[in-house]
Amino acid sequence: MRSGLCALVGRPNVGKSTLLNAIVGQKVAITAAVPQTTRHAIRGVLHRDDLQIVFVDTPGMHKPKTLLGTRLNEVARGTLSGVDIIVFLIDGQAGVGRGDQFVASLLAEVDTPTIAVVNKVDAYGRPKVLPQLQRVAAMGEWAEVVPISAKAGDNVDTLVDLIAARMPDGPPYFPQGQITDQPQEQLFAELVREKAIRLMSEEVPHSITVAIEEIGPGESEGVVAVTATLYVERDSQKGIVIGKGGTVLREIGSRARQEMQAILGTRVYLDLRVKLFKEWQRDPKKLQRLGY
Secondary structure, three states: OEEEEEEEEOOOOOOHHHHHHHHHOOOOOOOOOOOOOOOOOEEEEEEEOOEEEEEEEOOOOOOOOOHHHHHHHHHHHHOOOOOOEEEEEEEOOOOOOHHHHHHHHHHOOOOOOEEEEEEOHHHOOHHHHHHHHHHHHOOOOOOEEEEOEOOOOEOHHHHHHHHHOOOOEOOOOOOOOOOEOOOHHHHHHHHHHHHHHHHOOOOOHHHOEEEEEEEEEOOOOOEEEEEEEEEEOOHHHHHHHHOHHHHHHHHHHHHHHHHHHHHHOOEEEEEEEEEEOOOHHHOHHHHHHOOO
16 A cells, blocks of 8 residues: 655646545535635545555645735645645646746755646647746756646646656555545635635635534525625625625525535525634734634
């Protein structure tokens, strides 16, 4: 039996969570076209015959503007030395930037072997792929340089085979069939936040966090009741999240409820509330209360 840990790292919005979901074959991490969507280290487990790989999806490394941003960077950096291999993702469509160079400089300080992955190759023509691979190869001493499309699934199996080849002998970390250790409350909170992010303007998503207050039996038989609170930093954001006549909040709830029902295999009654929690991203006590 071989088993090991693989960290997925990179600057924000390069496709780490999309890759994790593609590898394990199920949604365990939320995705959105907004930087810093991932705020926790999310683990997803790949099971094969005589092989188990635990992938750790990390928050995007960036220049922080808030205490939350600083703590997200600490979460990402904290994974680098405790894994067997690192996958460093770069957005091939956007090209190599200063954020990628910053991450590469951090990876140069650790001894963990790293596979550099150029993602989103489906978004631009094949003639542009080779120059991007050459630029990435010149950024550091990588074990491999691999082009993929996490969204389309292109070359993902090849990447997984390269990772698997470097897994050491060892017992499994998780029972067969378990694909994540993410608590249900955290998963549901993230689902609500994902739907809110996708419906919000550019300003609001970074100011939203979600807490699940309660999960329990509903009033009707076979119904699970979920109560969640969306916290915002400014009073003006409450109206944006709620929407005229509650239209936005209802749409957030409708989309999140559908995924919760698919996960639980039963009907869900989802009660959403919006509360003001001023400057929570900058207040250490508030961050601690929210689990960051």
